[in-house]
Amino acid sequence: MIKNPVFIVFLTLAMAVMITAIVNKQEKSVDSLPFSSSRVEPRDLLHSTTAETSVQASVVQSPTVQAVDAVSKEIHIEHNSCFYDALVKESIAPQTVLQIARVSKEKFDLGALAPGTRLVLGWSQQKLESMRVLISGIKELHVEAKDGNWEASLIEHEVKIELTAFFGEITDTLWNSAVSAGMSFDLISDLSDIFASQVDFTRELNVGDQWAILIEKEMVGEQQVGYRNILAAEISKHGETLPAYRFEVDGRERYFDAEGQSNRGKFLKSPLRYNKITSRFQKARFHPILKTRRPHQGVDLSASTGTPVRAVGDGSIVEAGRNGGSGIMVKIRHDHRYMTAYKHLSKVASGLRSGSKIEQGQIIGYVGQTGLATGPHLHFEFYEDGRYVDPMGKRFPRRDSVDPRHRMRFQSEVKHLQELMEEFRKKGRVL
């Protein structure tokens, strides 16, 4: 039947590839057995960070308990998986898993574990003896087998707050400089939120601009488990340094400059929050889709479909829905002078319609490419007295300032924060 020799060669090759694939698969399944031979010092497990958790198949075996055949293994809850699946995958009997979940229920609902949560399982003579669930850096659930019964206890570590600082200078993007200074993604977005009314993070920062933050970190023993509040921050834009100091008034925390003016203005500079995705589209990569085809009013902000779009100021919606070449859009009136429009959305946020009241920062829709758009982007229009203006170079009125009643306290706190920042700077924590 098969006469073409080339085809036969192809067939043979295809079979060889298939066999290799099967062999590889078998090797993999051997690797993932709970008792693999690779070993990691127990110390590594205790100090493991998110980066280290990717070596989840490693086995930790303490030399002192090796004699009684004790072994422990760290696993984590995978995406689209759950506690039950994760344990059954480790060859633990379903009834044991259900029993553990039942005795733990009062302390912690194991059914609600988030993907990525780490679990340390301990076996003794081939039998599961203990489990530690690292719920957060602060909380752990311990489940142990005692005389044939399982017992659960919740352990909460004492958290101490220490201060730390990050500094950097922009060499390509703020995002990259902050990541290389050791900042987490969430922390960078939090930093951008403080200055959201003063800086358009994707368009207004340049090479050479500097930034700094002073922040509280949460410590359990010698290990850092998270961050708490940003106490002070600085960012320079075209040589001008913008400071922000956290100050509490009547139980509410806000950021003010050294003169006591709020960092939050009447408008946000950008309807898109600065994060890993939006940071990729810095000014140099700007992508004006329709610029050559017709007079272009507005700013095209490249972003992937589904990116949340925020209202830049308080107001009420005057239009929400489909409108010809604009596609799905939202138009907001902020007051008698200002209006904004957000176009080519994939959808409007649920429940919003013409007449809805909107607060600054509220998500009003999601980036898309509806209407006259050749790729996903947000077309953003900002109107002042009916004329289009680019909000990029604008300075907007501040929302409020420190009440004179709190001036004295504010000034002494600012002085203290400035001194702390200076101390860290002297220590040479510039990376």
Ligand SMILES: [Zn+2]
């Ligand atoms: Zn446009």
